[in-house]
Amino acid sequence: MTDATVTYLFDPLCGWCYGATPMLDRLAANGVALELVPTGLFSGAGPRPLDAGFAAYAWDNDQRIARLSGQRFTQAYLDNVLNVSDTLLDSSSATLGIVAAGLDEPGRRLPALSAIQHARYVDGRDIVTVDGVAAVLADAGMDDAANMVKAPTDALMLSHRDLVGRGRALFQRLNANGVPALAVVRKTAPRLIGANPLFGSYDNLVAHIAAA
Template sequence: MTDTTVTYLFDPLCGWCYGATPMLDRLAASGIAIDLLPTGLFSGAGARPLDEGFAAHAWANDQRIERLSGQRFSQAYLDNVLSVCGTLLDSSAATLGISAAGLDDARQRLPALKAIQHARYVDGRDIMTADGVRQVLADAGMADAATAVKAPADKVLAAHRELVSRGRALFQRLHANGVPSLAIIRNDAPRLIGSNALFGSYDDLVAHIQAA
C-alpha cells in the first residue's frame, strides 16, 4: 500500500478530527501518503460564538470521542476553552497555520495539525487567534509557519485559499456528511470512505482503502 494516497478532509476545531489522529498516524507509519485538505467548516460563514448549549454538546461528544479513540480531552481544555462562553469558534487562524506549515512540504500539515489539536484539547490553549496559533507553531519548532501566521505574505494567503477551496470542492463532490472524511482518488474519480472507518479497527480501515 506504499503507493496509496489518502485524502483527509478536516477542520482543526473538529473534535472528531482530533479523535481520528491515531488512525492517521498508523496509516502514515505504514507508508500511506496522506494529503490533508481543510474544509473551512468553522471559518468564514461557519464561525460561531461559543455558548453554554454548544459547549455542553461539544463536551458530551468529546467524552464519546475519548472512549472510542483514547484521545485525551483534558480538564484544562474544559476550563480554559469550553467554559469561556462568548468566544468565537473560528478555525481561520489555525487553518492558515496548517497551510503555511505545508507550503514547501505538504507532509508538514499533519504535524502542524497535531500540534494545534494538542494545544487545544490537552493544554487548553488558544488556537483561535493568530497570536495563539503563532505561539503554538513556534513552540512546535515551526518558526516559518509561525511567522507566516503573524504576517502572512501574499504567497501564503494564495496557497491557503487554494487549499481550502480544494477541500471544500472535494467535500461537496463527495456529498460528505461532515468531517473527518477520507477519500481515495484514482483516475480523477474520488471515492468516499466514511468517518466511521476511522473509529473502528485498523484492519477494517485498511480494507476500506484497498477496496476503494
C-alpha cells in the first residue's frame, strides 16, 4: 500500500489508543510496515492515584470511545479498575512489557499491546504492577517477555529508554497534541496523521497514509 514506515505513537493506558487497535490490526494484516513506539505519556512522572472524579470522567470518555470504535469497556473494568481506590494511573510496567515482547521481534509489540489492553478494559485485570503485566504476557504465550519484566536485563532497560525517548522526541517534533497518533516516515521529514482517521473508515485511513 505504501513504501513508508508508519509509526504509531501510543500509551497502553490511553483509552483512545485501545479504541484505535482494530485499525492497527487491519493495517498490519494488510502488510503495512507498522512500528509501535510508546511515548511514556502515563509513565515516568510518578504514579497518579485514581479518584472518584477521574474514574467518572474516564468512564464517560470510554463510552464515547466505544461508540466510535466498537471496542468494549466492561463492567469488570469499571468495578475492578476504575472504582478501586488504590488503583494507579501508571503505564511504566505495561510499557516495559511491550518493549520486552518486541525486544528481538518488534512485530510482537502489537500483540502484546492488544493483550494488555484486553486484560484491562475487558477482563478488568491489573496491568499497572509488574506481576500483573507479567501474568498477562504469560497468558498470551509470551513467557520470555513475562520473565524479563519480572527480572529486567540491561538490554531491556536500554531498549526501553531508547524507544520511549524516541517516541517523546518524535511526538514533540510533530507537535502532536495527544495519542494515539500516526507518523508516516519516508526519506524526508515524518508527517503527522492525527487521531481522527483511526476512528473513521479503513479506506479513509489508508488514503491519509498514502497522501502523507
